[in-house]
Amino acid sequence: ALAASAALSSPLLAQAKPEETAALRDAALTDTVAWDITEGLTTEIGPRLAGSDAEARARDWAVARLKALGFSNVRIEPFEVPYWERGEASAAIVAPYPQPLVLTALGNSAATPTKGLTAEVIGFDSLDSLKAADPAAVKGKIVFLTHRMAVTQDGSHYGTVGKVRREGPSVASKLGAAAILIRSIGTDHHRAPHTGSQSWSDGAQPIPALALANPDADQLERVLKRGKPVTVALKATARMAGKRLSGNVIAEVPGRDPDAGIVLVGGHLDSWDQGTGAIDDAAGVAITTAAAKRIMDAGQPLRTIRVVWFGSEEIGLFGGAAYREKHKGEKHHLLAESDFGADRIWRFQTSVAEAALPAMKPLAAALAPLGIQLAPRNGDASGSDISEIQKLGIPVIELGQDGTRYFDLHHTPDDTLDKVDPVQLRQNVAAWTALLSVTANDPTDYGPVPPGAH
Amino acid sequence: ALAASAALSSPLLAQAKPEETAALRDAALTDTVAWDITEGLTTEIGPRLAGSDAEARARDWAVARLKALGFSNVRIEPFEVPYWERGEASAAIVAPYPQPLVLTALGNSAATPTKGLTAEVIGFDSLDSLKAADPAAVKGKIVFLTHRMAVTQDGSHYGTVGKVRREGPSVASKLGAAAILIRSIGTDHHRAPHTGSQSWSDGAQPIPALALANPDADQLERVLKRGKPVTVALKATARMAGKRLSGNVIAEVPGRDPDAGIVLVGGHLDSWDQGTGAIDDAAGVAITTAAAKRIMDAGQPLRTIRVVWFGSEEIGLFGGAAYREKHKGEKHHLLAESDFGADRIWRFQTSVAEAALPAMKPLAAALAPLGIQLAPRNGDASGSDISEIQKLGIPVIELGQDGTRYFDLHHTPDDTLDKVDPVQLRQNVAAWTALLSVTANDPTDYGPVPPGAH
Ligand SMILES: [Zn+2]
Ligand SMILES: [Zn+2]
Ligand SMILES: [Zn+2]
Ligand SMILES: [Zn+2]
CATH class of the missing domain: 3.40.630.10 (Zn peptidases)
Structure with a gap:
């Protein structure tokens, strides 16, 4: 004892x-x-x-x-x-309603050609719907992912929507997309895009991968819902160095x-x-x-x-x-x-x-x-x-x-x-x-x- | 009757x-x-x-x-x-603590030289203190005005601080300043600078006149308070067209x-x-x-x-x-x-x-x-x-x-x-x-x- x-x-x-x-x-x-x-x-x-x-x-x-x-x-x-250097990024809706969009590159994003790239936008409301897309419908287009992040005390929704940022660019690239825009992984309503890391999975060719500020994602979604073809011009100088x-x-x-x-x-x-x-x-x-x-x-x-x-x-x-x-x-x-x-x-x-x-x-x-x-x-x-x-x-x-x-x-x-x-x-x-x-x-x-x- | x-x-x-x-x-x-x-x-x-x-x-x-x-x-x-076209504007503290600043041109701002301009910053806490400044102390410098806007239900403080935006650039120009940065006339804490009109009074040569986002104005103020000479590099392509x-x-x-x-x-x-x-x-x-x-x-x-x-x-x-x-x-x-x-x-x-x-x-x-x-x-x-x-x-x-x-x-x-x-x-x-x-x-x-x- x-x-x-x-x-x-x-x-x-x-x-x-x-x-x-x-x-x-x-x-x-x-x-x-x-x-x-x-x-x-x-x-x-x-x-x-x-x-x-x-x-x-x-x-x-x-x-x-x-x-x-x-x-x-x-x-x-x-x-x-x-x-990796962010460089500059700019974008504008060319048609049907010309106006600038605020966005920034995601980590490891590729650049656009020096003169930029202009392509039609195709929207998806989730990573799963992008994964299920017909490559012929995506090829050469700018993919736009429109998920929304929920406010939580413990930040737990980051796990779910963060995946869109981390995996979306590789999925879009493998489907032949010219570029990908994601709605910012964030809960605010400011023209302040949320950057973050993503990496290219095996076999995924780096493409321009950028996050729209949430008001700009709202705007692009509203424009798409009008039902006319939507064309966006992008420039990004991001690069590995x-x-x-x-x-x-x-x-x-x-x-x-x-x-x-x-x-x-x-x-x-x-x-x-x-x-x-x-x-x-x-x-x-x-x-x-x-x-x-x-x-x-x-x-x-x-x-x-x-x-x-x-x-x-x-x-x-x-x-x-x-x-x-x-x-x-x-x-x-x-x-x-x-x-x-x-x-x-x-x-x-x-x-x-x-x-x-x-x-x-x-x-x-x-x-x-x-x-x-x-x-x-x-x-x-x-x-x-x-x-x-x-x-x-x-x-x-x-x-x-x-x-x-x-x-x-x-x-x-x-x-x-x-x-x-x-x-x-x-x-x-x-x-x-x-x-x-x-x-x-x-x-x-x-x-x-x-x-x-x- | x-x-x-x-x-x-x-x-x-x-x-x-x-x-x-x-x-x-x-x-x-x-x-x-x-x-x-x-x-x-x-x-x-x-x-x-x-x-x-x-x-x-x-x-x-x-x-x-x-x-x-x-x-x-x-x-x-x-x-x-x-x-008047806004063009692009960028700025960075060069010394003592190199880092970018977020800002935008005020209406009727002039451009910087194409390669930009770099000069020491001189801060003033009010339009009156700028007006009272020795021209020799201001000449060739970048003037920085650090007033703050109060939140009011009727917006009445805009009358007071709006004057800084409207008149500050002409006062700085007449004192020989190379450029002027004002704290945004706004009550937020975002990297979203507030533009607005100002016009050049008689005899005031147009100079670059820009508004810093409020967090950037806070930052520049903190850096100035460290007491070392502060140098800022500016580029702006604003122009009358x-x-x-x-x-x-x-x-x-x-x-x-x-x-x-x-x-x-x-x-x-x-x-x-x-x-x-x-x-x-x-x-x-x-x-x-x-x-x-x-x-x-x-x-x-x-x-x-x-x-x-x-x-x-x-x-x-x-x-x-x-x-x-x-x-x-x-x-x-x-x-x-x-x-x-x-x-x-x-x-x-x-x-x-x-x-x-x-x-x-x-x-x-x-x-x-x-x-x-x-x-x-x-x-x-x-x-x-x-x-x-x-x-x-x-x-x-x-x-x-x-x-x-x-x-x-x-x-x-x-x-x-x-x-x-x-x-x-x-x-x-x-x-x-x-x-x-x-x-x-x-x-x-x-x-x-x-x-x-x-
Ligand atoms: Zn962290
Ligand atoms: Zn982090
Ligand atoms: Zn108005
Ligand atoms: Zn207004």
């Missing part, structure tokens, strides 16, 4: 006391570090396209800032990426026990080039870094906290894959990423061993005062960059922001600093501080997570 | 019975004509820049639609306008008494070219036309109703001036214009003879059930195009829409059909129907209005 009691009390001694976690959490509600990082990165660097000179400047900026904040082992881990250097920026808070495994937190440093990447994802690196600094300043944690500002997430999770290859031999205790803006966190999800679920209770207790509930189902937690690392079977906890307005802004020119609410940003820092206080000091193992559990 | 009674009863007989006005007003709450015009004009024509081919197509569209609706004397009254034909489109509901004077209602057919001019001002011509049709269909009114879709309002009230010159010899009973979007009408203002104020009571009674109050002060009613005609001393009644979100959209690419709320649009038609039912049948003279009364 004595021996058993000692075995139990040893981990308990390592755990953060609930009142210490609560004090750290509440102090974080006055945080200024996250705002300063978000403001600084979006102002002094601005847009940070994967592989661009701006992304390289952002890495240097990150290194300087992380060192100034007092982190250890601050470094850049470089890797190469294919470099060789290989460029990208990189992950890493900083650490060394733990008392180097063998206890790493708690990895972070977000991505790169952004699409249309906005300044404030909500996607300057806020994410800022929130996680500010929380890690608070834990560092409160005394050395049991486990090492590793903060990663991933590079080249937007164009295909290159930073996550590079990290996995380089660090797959190291012991990771937990992964947690912030890449869904900075509005209020309302729930947290887990992808941990079933046996570790009781260990989530202290975290749930620490997050509850912030209005954050544990989601009932284990296995749903993930992240964008960390999805690559998660494949190794490492536990994940996901703090979920309210996504009600996220897809109004996501991947548009409107992703700018004014969209970050400082009050909600501080609630995020408080939640992440609580997460780190509990998990970096908890000797309980949260794994192993069975393959395919998330 | 008998004679006096007859003199009184004759006007009373001509007046619309309150219950008839109420029935017409309430029936208008199911109107479809205003939506059809707004939808049709913005979809089938789209942007309608003054003097452009699109504005000419819009006039033909208007004639066909007004004839189809059954109006009399449908015609185009042409006039010439100076034609000779004279073009514009015109007013006119339609009538002939009154029973051709000598009773005209009730003129309308809005403007032209729009800025960035959006499709839905709230500014397809909705205005649509609302007034739909109301006039309802009166026409209910039986011949006492006075002739003349519906005017003015041309070339945006570039300097050319349609209003052309109308005044052509029609100044005709008797006008009343002028009323809709050019403030299509959100709920909440008040009405008057510019009538003091003696005519009692005659406003039946109108106030007819509008009250729609939630519309008579503004306490006489003399404030006006309108954009009709301001030119109002100078002749003709009475004006102004139905005021709620302007809370108007300047989020005004003169931006975001002025598109989705911004028109069909329910509020119908409330507008109901209010205008009540206005016409009362005033086109009221034998009371509302004038004369003393000069300078508004």
Whole structure:
């Protein structure tokens, strides 16, 4: 009985006391570090396209800032990426009702011929109806996909409509389309088209692939419904431009026990080039870094906290894959990423061993005062960059922001600093501080997570 | 006594019975004509820049639609306008933090040299501080004006900040500035710059004059506040391109008494070219036309109703001036214009003879059930195009829409059909129907209005 009691009390001694976690959490509600990082990165660097000179400047900026904040082992881990440039895009309805349309290229879009291309438009209301189309009806035409995105608190409709963006261009290309226009994957009503990644599946010849702003998609749909043939002229100069250097920026808070495994937190440093990447994802690196600094300043944690500002997430999770290859031999205790803006966190999800679920209770207790509930189902937690690392079977906890307005802004020119609410940003820092206080000091193992559990 | 009674009863007989006005007003709450015009004009024509081919197509569209609706004397009254083309505009901060800025040219802006111009930025927080500047400090620089617009229900702050747009470029030019950037005259937080008219005062050499989107103005302000010299590169291809034909489109509901004077209602057919001019001002011509049709269909009114879709309002009230010159010899009973979007009408203002104020009571009674109050002060009613005609001393009644979100959209690419709320649009038609039912049948003279009364 004595021996058993000692075995139990040893981990308990390592755990953060609930009142210490609560004090750290509440102090974080006055945080200024996250705002300063978000403001600084979006102002002094601005847009940070994967592989661009701006992304390289952002890495240097990150290194300087992380060192100034007092982190250890601050470094850049470089890797190469294919470099895609957006160039310019313009379009106009030529007939029956001449007028311009606002649109932008999707990642990996091809250019039009220099003088542009003009073709008839054929509309489809879903990816499935495009897949079922007669190639003879599509050949040489401009395909237009008119799906609509629903507003949800958890952003779950992105999974469904995001597929249209990711797969539609390859399907259209294989059917012989001259180009493809998709309705923006977004919930707003602004002339701000939503870009995003797509890649060409095997055998699909790259064609111009662009997203119309939602009011322009509405307009083209109304024009098509008039029943007359609709001709559109397109110009796009998007192009692949060789290989460029990208990189992950890493900083650490060394733990008392180097063998206890790493708690990895972070977000991505790169952004699409249309906005300044404030909500996607300057806020994410800022929130996680500010929380890690608070834990560092409160005394050395049991486990090492590793903060990663991933590079080249937007164009295909290159930073996550590079990290996995380089660090797959190291012991990771937990992964947690912030890449869904900075509005209020309302729930947290887990992808941990079933046996570790009781260990989530202290975290749930620490997050509850912030209005954050544990989601009932284990296995749903993930992240964008960390999805690559998660494949190794490492536990994940996901703090979920309210996504009600996220897809109004996501991947548009409107992703700018004014969209970050400082009050909600501080609630995020408080939640992440609580997460780190509990998990970096908890000797309980949260794994192993069975393959395919998330 | 008998004679006096007859003199009184004759006007009373001509007046619309309150219950008839109420029935017409309430029936208008199911109107479809205003939506059809707004939808049709913005979809089938789209942007309608003054003097452009699109504005000419819009006039033909208007004639066909007004004839189809059954109006009399449908015609185009042409006039010439100076034609200004927006061209393209791009800008970037070159130093210290390289990144693009979103902006657009103001009306009558000059172009930059073909290769662009690069200069240091000098910021001013008001037109007055620019006016007080040392020319040596401004010479060769890019002036940046950072005023902010307040949200108001009545849009009254437009008068104050609109002056910055209208006068700032001439002041900057006279001080030797290479170019001027103003913060958009608007209340939104989108990458959608607000264009608008400005004209060069005597002795002011045209220079590039552009409006930054509000997030970009925020950004440039933040960068300037860092205290380092800020250099911006600009390119703009805006240009004056000779004279073009514009015109007013006119339609009538002939009154029973051709000598009773005209009730003129309308809005403007032209729009800025960035959006499709839905709230500014397809909705205005649509609302007034739909109301006039309802009166026409209910039986011949006492006075002739003349519906005017003015041309070339945006570039300097050319349609209003052309109308005044052509029609100044005709008797006008009343002028009323809709050019403030299509959100709920909440008040009405008057510019009538003091003696005519009692005659406003039946109108106030007819509008009250729609939630519309008579503004306490006489003399404030006006309108954009009709301001030119109002100078002749003709009475004006102004139905005021709620302007809370108007300047989020005004003169931006975001002025598109989705911004028109069909329910509020119908409330507008109901209010205008009540206005016409009362005033086109009221034998009371509302004038004369003393000069300078508004
Ligand atoms: Zn992201
Ligand atoms: Zn993203
Ligand atoms: Zn207007
Ligand atoms: Zn206007």
